[in-house]
Amino acid sequence: MRHIISITDLSLDEIARLIDTARDIIEHPLKYRDLCRYKKLATLFFEPSTRTRLSFEAAMYELGGQVLAVSEAASSSVAKGESVADTIRTVSCYADIIAMRHPKEGAPTVASFHASVPVINAGDGGHNHPTQTLTDLLTIMQEKGRLDHLTVGLCGDLKFGRTVHSLISAMCRYPGVRFVLVSPEELKVPSYVKIPLKQGQVPYSQTTDLRSVMPELDILYMTRVQRERFFNEDDYIRLRDSYILTPEKLENAKPDLTIMHPLPRVNEISVAVDQDPRAAYFRQVRYGKYIRMALILMLLEVQA
Ligand code: NCD
Numbered sequence: 001m002r003h004i005i006s007i008t009d010l011s012l013d014e015i016a017r018l019i020d021t022a023r024d025i026i027e028h029p030l031k032y033r034d035l036c037r038y039k040k041l042a043t044l045f046f047e048p049s050t051r052t053r054l055s056f057e058a059a060m061y062e063l064g065g066q067v068l069a070v071s072e073a074a075s076s077s078v079a080k081g082e083s084v085a086d087t088i089r090t091v092s093c094y095a096d097i098i099a100m101r102h103p104k105e106g107a108p109t110v111a112s113f114h115a116s117v118p119v120i121n122a123g124d125g126g127h128n129h130p131t132q133t134l135t136d137l138l139t140i141m142q143e144k145g146r147l148d149h150l151t152v153g154l155c156g157d158l159k160f161g162r163t164v165h166s167l168i169s170a171m172c173r174y175p176g177v178r179f180v181l182v183s184p185e186e187l188k189v190p191s192y193v194k195i196p197l198k199q200g201q202v203p204y205s206q207t208t209d210l211r212s213v214m215p216e217l218d219i220l221y222m223t224r225v226q227r228e229r230f231f232n233e234d235d236y237i238r239l240r241d242s243y244i245l246t247p248e249k250l251e252n253a254k255p256d257l258t259i260m261h262p263l264p265r266v267n268e269i270s271v272a273v274d275q276d277p278r279a280a281y282f283r284q285v286r287y288g289k290y291i292r293m294a295l296i297l298m299l300l301e302v303q304a
Helices: 012-027 051-062 084-094 107-114 130-144 162-171 191-199 210-216 233-239 271-275 281-299
Strands: 040-045 066-070 097-102 119-124 151-155 178-182 204-207 219-222 258-260
Touching (some): 012 130, 012 281, 040 051, 040 084, 051 066, 051 119, 051 130, 051 281, 097 107, 119 130, 130 219, 130 258, 130 281, 151 162, 151 210, 204 210
Parallel strands (some): 040 066, 097 119, 151 178, 151 219, 178 204, 219 258
């Protein structure tokens, strides 16, 4: 039985296969519509979510399966003080696969120790978000046609942004990838996330100035300042508008730049950028469902 807690739980071959399956689903959706009949996905979301939860649920329905959903801690026995271990033992009796989002870093790992079905980490605190990264990798393949030899700019809250941490762990495994890390001093990438960059001698630079690095970038991955992870509101207010992407700031960008964002956006990309053909963030949302369909099939060991 496989669990997906971190993106590094998947080999590069497996990621390539998931991307191929997702692309085949996009082209031949009917081939896939009954493959998970009689299977149930439980979505346990103890933190807010729109895209991740609904794309997991839409993915399971499109595979012909069914969904058991808990969308907030307050409506489950977690509110009565039940442990993650006991909740997971229980849900394992009802569902064939579990997607879990939790505010505490490591909760899905604990869940995986007690589950008798596959557990997928759908975001744990400020730590990891592997299925967003699969979505991002599929997006990059669709937009750029490759995952290697790219200069990837990551901008915003690189400290608490779990999507950034997982994307760095994934992309540093492809040759020729270079990272440009753009954030305020207080929101720099944590040192543990940089370990694989140092070990693999992956080039990266750090700056506070987005404008000066814009011409180098093949991908610009914008992120929201993660208000819910701050210890005090004043710091959040001071930092929240550090970067606001506008059409003017894109003037010296490459004509084939790909602009991504895991969403939700708060203020960090002006709506005027949405008209720019390089803005890929709503296409990115669409890909999330297909890659999750591919992942569910892989973990349930269902062949098309
Ligand atoms: C992200 C998350 O939850 O980490 N959203 C998502 O899953 N698409 C990004 C965010 O909340 O800023």
